[in-house]
Amino acid sequence: xxxxxxxxDRSNCVINIRGLEKSFGDLxxxxxxxxxxxxxxxxxxxxxxxxxxxxxxxIISGLLKPDTGEVxxxxxxxxxxxxxxxxxxxxxxxxxFQNSALYDSMTIRKNLEFPLVRNRRDLTRGEVDKMVExxxxxxxxxxxINQMPSELSGGQRKRIGIARTLILRPEIMLxxxxxxxxxxxxxxxxxxxxxxxxxxxxxxxxxxxxDLTCAKDVGDRVVMxxxxxxxxxxxxxEVFDTQDERVKLFHDYNFID
Amino acid sequence: xxxxxxxxxxxxxxxxxxxxxxxxRVFTELNSIASFIGRFFxxxxxxxxxxxxxxxxxxxxxVKSLPLxxxxxxxxxxxxxxxxxxxxxxFGATSWLPSLVSLAIVRALAPLVTALxxxxxxxxxxxxxxxxxxxxxxxxxxxxxATNPFKFLVVSRVLATTFMxxxxxxxxxxxxxxxxxxxxxxxxxxxxVTFFSQVFDAITFLDIFSSLFKSALFGFTIGVVxxxxxxxxxxxxxxxxxxxxxxxxxxxxxxxxxxxxSLQIITALR
Numbered sequence: 001x002x003x004x005x006x007x008x009d010r011s012n013c014v015i016n017i018r019g020l021e022k023s024f025g026d027l028x029x030x031x032x033x034x035x036x037x038x039x040x041x042x043x044x045x046x047x048x049x050x051x052x053x054x055x056x057x058x059i060i061s062g063l064l065k066p067d068t069g070e071v072x073x074x075x076x077x078x079x080x081x082x083x084x085x086x087x088x089x090x091x092x093x094x095x096x097f098q099n100s101a102l103y104d105s106m107t108i109r110k111n112l113e114f115p116l117v118r119n120r121r122d123l124t125r126g127e128v129d130k131m132v133e134x135x136x137x138x139x140x141x142x143x144x145i146n147q148m149p150s151e152l153s154g155g156q157r158k159r160i161g162i163a164r165t166l167i168l169r170p171e172i173m174l175x176x177x178x179x180x181x182x183x184x185x186x187x188x189x190x191x192x193x194x195x196x197x198x199x200x201x202x203x204x205x206x207x208x209x210x211d212l213t214c215a216k217d218v219g220d221r222v223v224m225x226x227x228x229x230x231x232x233x234x235x236x237x238e239v240f241d242t243q244d245e246r247v248k249l250f251h252d253y254n255f256i257d
Numbered sequence: 258x259x260x261x262x263x264x265x266x267x268x269x270x271x272x273x274x275x276x277x278x279x280x281x282r283v284f285t286e287l288n289s290i291a292s293f294i295g296r297f298f299x300x301x302x303x304x305x306x307x308x309x310x311x312x313x314x315x316x317x318x319x320v321k322s323l324p325l326x327x328x329x330x331x332x333x334x335x336x337x338x339x340x341x342x343x344x345x346x347x348f349g350a351t352s353w354l355p356s357l358v359s360l361a362i363v364r365a366l367a368p369l370v371t372a373l374x375x376x377x378x379x380x381x382x383x384x385x386x387x388x389x390x391x392x393x394x395x396x397x398x399x400x401x402x403a404t405n406p407f408k409f410l411v412v413s414r415v416l417a418t419t420f421m422x423x424x425x426x427x428x429x430x431x432x433x434x435x436x437x438x439x440x441x442x443x444x445x446x447x448x449x450v451t452f453f454s455q456v457f458d459a460i461t462f463l464d465i466f467s468s469l470f471k472s473a474l475f476g477f478t479i480g481v482v483x484x485x486x487x488x489x490x491x492x493x494x495x496x497x498x499x500x501x502x503x504x505x506x507x508x509x510x511x512x513x514x515x516x517x518x519s520l521q522i523i524t525a526l527r
Contacts, residue, residue, distance in 0.1 A: 087403035088403070090401055101394040102395075115404070
């Protein structure tokens with residue numbers, strides 16, 4: 001549960017998607033998705049596995065190209081950007097991967113430094129060290145600085161993955177299944193961390209998940225992706241206040257689990 | 258290859274159709290490799306330059322291969338000298354041993370052995386490393402942090418193999434000649450100066466230059482194949498294993514083909 005109420009600027013839309021479609025071969029994954037993310041907001045995208053949730057955030061970060069539709073991020077058409085222009089935009093987007101995607105061959109310090117030393121060549125060694133300490137402290141894992149990713153638990157890896165994205169001070173955070181594969185206590189820790197990131201770093205976030213506890217704890221607004229389209233949206237309670245069997249089934253199974 | 262018709266009787270697919278499908282796959286793969294090489298040449302000249310990563314890779318690929326290369330090169334020198342002695346002894350020509358062995362080592366053995374060890378050790382390492390980075394989304398993580406993963410991972414590795422295989426080849430050459438010298442010194446009592454003056458009398462600038470050129474080509478091939486297989490791997494951990502294995506097999510096959518072709522060209526030049 002959120003400790004402090006977030007400041008959401010509904011007049012400032014940081015992500016704006018219209019008519020997004022994406023298919024892989026014969027499989028239509030996204031079929032006309034419209035989405036707005038407001039500044040300071042945590043938006044949860046719910047849906048079953050394989051419904052295209054991850055595809056959506058990969059399109060937002062420019063990792064995949066849409067078949068049709070417009071994807072505007074911070075006022076720029078991501079689907080039209082290339083090279084340096086796309087990289088400049090990516091510096092403002094933090095992407096936390098489902099499996100953390102930490103660089104196996106680097107220590108935690110090197111992992112965290114990597115985006116910084118490559119994109120902020122003006123920084124001194126001392127400034128880099130300071131920024132690494134700040135983000136490690138923010139995720140509560142200062143003691144792991146000289147460890148290798150293989151020495152960390154799943155929850156710690158997720159936290160370091162989030163820290164690595166935070167080091168560039170992004171305006172938008174994209175979380176891909178942040179609680180997948182974690183025990184319930186660690187899930188609560190990760191949910192708290194997502195809320196802390198929102199309030200401390202003033203980020204706007206899209207959280208992809210099928211974990212309803214996570215959706216309830218971190219979401220200011222929840223949308224539900226069914227059959228390649230957003231079928232329901234609103235607060236957590238509003239989304240599940242429906243007679244739609246597909247939505248009810250999703251809710252019931254989640255809490256039975 | 259079989260499929261079933263309406264009566265559920267297995268029907269053999271026409272051979273021409275199967276062949277056409279296989280050819281199609283081969284040409285698609287070739288096109289994909291050509292695009293990969295094209296992208297390498299496009300990216301290699303464009304800033305930013307990854308000097309730190311290139312040096313790190315040179316260390317990984319070059320320096321860490323030294324123990325294996327040293328042992329192999331030394332043994333080759335000794336064994337080749339031992340195997341050549343009886344044939345020359347029949348004609349009372351054992352004094353030609355240094356010339357014969359040096360020509361064999363400099364022209365063929367050192368480049369080929371270094372490339373084969375490189376394909377085995379370095380090719381598999383690159384294929385497995387990039388393959389595992391691909392399946393664990395580390396390459397995508399690099400991309401979203403505004404780093405060009407092709408430049409950082411592929412260009413640096415291909416350049417490192419292209420520089421380090423010739424350097425390792427020169428080292429193999431020296432170690433193999435040292436092994437040969439120790440053998441000939443123990444058996445015929447040939448001095449260090451006599452041995453190496455015979456060696457340098459036998460070999461020419463073209464021999465050294467062609468071996469260096471061949472080695473650079475082998476190095477480029479090993480790097481490109483390893484990176485291509487790793488960068489395009491899929492299907493989880495199974496894909497990583499396949500990428501590593503396929504890197505070694507393909508690189509070794511291509512090294513032999515290149516050796517044959519370069520032999521023809523160098524013979525014509527000589």
